[in-house]
Amino acid sequence: MTSILEVKNLVKKYGDNTAVNGISFDIREGEIFSLLGPNGAGKTTTISILSTLFMPTSGEASIGGHSVIREAMAVRNLIGVVPQELALYDDLTARENLNFWGQMYGLSGKKLKARVDEVLEQIGLTDKAKDRIKTYSGGMKRRVNIGVGLLHKPRLLFMDEPTVGIDPQSRRAILDSVKALNQQGMTVLYTTHYMEEAEELSHRVGIIDRGELIALGTQAELNRQVGENDTLVLHIDESQNGDALAQAVRTIHGIVKADVTDHTVAVITPQAEEVMAPVIIKANELGTKIRSVDIQEPNLEAVFLTLTGRALRD
Amino acid sequence: MKKLLLIGFKDLKLAFRDKAALILMLLAPFLLTLGLGAVTGRFSGGSSNGISHIPVALINQDGKQLGNALVEAFQSKDLDELIDPTLYNDTAAAYKQVDENKAVAAIVIPSGFTESIISTQGEALAGKGVQIELYSNPTAPTSVGVVKTILDEFMSQVEVGRAGGEVTVTQLVASGRLQLQQAQGVGVAAGFSQANEAGRYTAITLKNVTSSGETVKFDVLALLAPSMAMMFLMYTVSHGGRTLLLERDLGTLPRLMVSPTTPAQVLGGKMIGIFFTGATQMLILILGTTLIFRLEWGDPLAVLALVAAAVFGAVGWGLLLTAIAKTPGQVSAIGSALMLTFGILGGGFINADNMPVWFRLVTKVSPNAWGLDGFTTLALGGGMGDILTPLLALLGMGLLLFVIAVLLFNRRGLTAR
Numbered sequence: 001m002t003s004i005l006e007v008k009n010l011v012k013k014y015g016d017n018t019a020v021n022g023i024s025f026d027i028r029e030g031e032i033f034s035l036l037g038p039n040g041a042g043k044t045t046t047i048s049i050l051s052t053l054f055m056p057t058s059g060e061a062s063i064g065g066h067s068v069i070r071e072a073m074a075v076r077n078l079i080g081v082v083p084q085e086l087a088l089y090d091d092l093t094a095r096e097n098l099n100f101w102g103q104m105y106g107l108s109g110k111k112l113k114a115r116v117d118e119v120l121e122q123i124g125l126t127d128k129a130k131d132r133i134k135t136y137s138g139g140m141k142r143r144v145n146i147g148v149g150l151l152h153k154p155r156l157l158f159m160d161e162p163t164v165g166i167d168p169q170s171r172r173a174i175l176d177s178v179k180a181l182n183q184q185g186m187t188v189l190y191t192t193h194y195m196e197e198a199e200e201l202s203h204r205v206g207i208i209d210r211g212e213l214i215a216l217g218t219q220a221e222l223n224r225q226v227g228e229n230d231t232l233v234l235h236i237d238e239s240q241n242g243d244a245l246a247q248a249v250r251t252i253h254g255i256v257k258a259d260v261t262d263h264t265v266a267v268i269t270p271q272a273e274e275v276m277a278p279v280i281i282k283a284n285e286l287g288t289k290i291r292s293v294d295i296q297e298p299n300l301e302a303v304f305l306t307l308t309g310r311a312l313r314d
Numbered sequence: 315m316k317k318l319l320l321i322g323f324k325d326l327k328l329a330f331r332d333k334a335a336l337i338l339m340l341l342a343p344f345l346l347t348l349g350l351g352a353v354t355g356r357f358s359g360g361s362s363n364g365i366s367h368i369p370v371a372l373i374n375q376d377g378k379q380l381g382n383a384l385v386e387a388f389q390s391k392d393l394d395e396l397i398d399p400t401l402y403n404d405t406a407a408a409y410k411q412v413d414e415n416k417a418v419a420a421i422v423i424p425s426g427f428t429e430s431i432i433s434t435q436g437e438a439l440a441g442k443g444v445q446i447e448l449y450s451n452p453t454a455p456t457s458v459g460v461v462k463t464i465l466d467e468f469m470s471q472v473e474v475g476r477a478g479g480e481v482t483v484t485q486l487v488a489s490g491r492l493q494l495q496q497a498q499g500v501g502v503a504a505g506f507s508q509a510n511e512a513g514r515y516t517a518i519t520l521k522n523v524t525s526s527g528e529t530v531k532f533d534v535l536a537l538l539a540p541s542m543a544m545m546f547l548m549y550t551v552s553h554g555g556r557t558l559l560l561e562r563d564l565g566t567l568p569r570l571m572v573s574p575t576t577p578a579q580v581l582g583g584k585m586i587g588i589f590f591t592g593a594t595q596m597l598i599l600i601l602g603t604t605l606i607f608r609l610e611w612g613d614p615l616a617v618l619a620l621v622a623a624a625v626f627g628a629v630g631w632g633l634l635l636t637a638i639a640k641t642p643g644q645v646s647a648i649g650s651a652l653m654l655t656f657g658i659l660g661g662g663f664i665n666a667d668n669m670p671v672w673f674r675l676v677t678k679v680s681p682n683a684w685g686l687d688g689f690t691t692l693a694l695g696g697g698m699g700d701i702l703t704p705l706l707a708l709l710g711m712g713l714l715l716f717v718i719a720v721l722l723f724n725r726r727g728l729t730a731r
Binding site for chain 1: 566
């Protein structure tokens, strides 16, 4: 497969703060590529550079053979962008919004009308097309937000955390639509901090943290980085802090890593069942109440924890 | 260009769907015009003229052709409803009338006034002339403004007559049709003839016959309505500029910037949008006041040209404001302050003519002052040729401010916070 996007040593600095620190990757035509990382990892900055909104401090990126730095207009014709925040005109109807954005991408006349009708059908809002956006629910707005990015049938679609802050039903609809678009041949760059979304959607995943791409590959390739380790997830009482327990657990033989997120202690170990008893004993000694325990097989959360020593939602 | 218009029309549509903005764009200036019109008596009685029977004290120390012509102008039948003149022999008595609010102004025509303009000795006296003195009551700026307009028009006609007489005589002598010895007599006769014409045409400013044969009367609303429209036009342009920063914060501006649309198209489109909105607002107000208050705005073509120029000038301010401010809130705050300041400077609330020279100069930074100048000129019967100065000033202002705004935007970037 040929690469539609190539990124080499991309850097973006804001004063002393480095938002993106020398990342390199490529996206192959027809794949869904996810950038997985916690908030503030540099996902949106990366998409902003690749979509020609920001200039990089250094490095190079090209889309369809066109430099995002020197051939911005050519790049913009190839890409569609679904921003993280809703970017719609609340006082216009869904059809008016789609008409306007379609015209900004050079569509007009019958072609525009046909595409707007198709997209409305695709996002399931044909019946509500004449209603103003401000009367829509959050999920419906998200769907229109995605629809705008699809109007001109881009070769590469950037989707920046499109499921943040929406209900499970709308989230499911969005994930299904991403898969459907990909089946129709669209290449997608999808950013998320939800491990489950990256696992479900992606052909390949890039894990980004503090502006650096710390791992890249298929899910199976990434899982191999944590070896045969499982994750023991301890949900502790909400009134208690898990830091002391995590620190105590690290001293147990056979524990690779232990970290705390909110009221959850995640323990990476090759022998989850064997270490469960000593972990619970430590918890009892510290007076930490454990409400439930899960054993998870290798996943991207574990990969992130293994590589950074921190949980994904930090 | 197509994208500029698309962005512009989108903004126009959004502006007219914003109920809060509509109240300030249309309802507020309309109600204020109505209220101020009522206060000035515009809607009381059967008269269509809000200002009438302005008491004026006249002292004619000249007693010759031009002095008499000026007195006759103020006593003419055409100004019967508007001016209530009284002749005084004593200057102090006339001033006392003004001081005691019994007259809005005293006009002293000094001795030798006629001869200072048309010398019977054949001397060229232009520039050496004695000056007419206007002693006015500062508490009645609008009425004083009317009196001053009549006076200015009279003096303007006199000057035209004097210059015309000189040119005529010079040409006749040069062509040999008039002997040099005869020139003095003909010149004096021509001057006196023009003096009489001046008296006859003084009412042009206030009561003019239009092409349809109808008369146009000075109407206080012709001052109030454009003044309110111009003031709230400043709200509209600052509101329009605010939408640029609002779009940046709401994400639609970055979305535009990643579409195949150049920053110049985005900025130009926003400018067109603000222009469309401002022009529509002005035209609705003009149409509304014409239909409801029967206000005569003057030559429609000239009014349209002035609306376009005034909105262009105001849009320049709106863009500059947006380029300077960092948040939509800042635009709103500074925009409101600017709207009121320009409203005052524009002359809607005070008569700048009665203010010191420095104040009159400061007023010229506001599109309101130029706009009001043009609109009142048109309402008083002027045409396109009479409003060239305000037209050019407004267009120049808009262009200059647009260039400065673009430079500022280029410096910090359209989407930068």
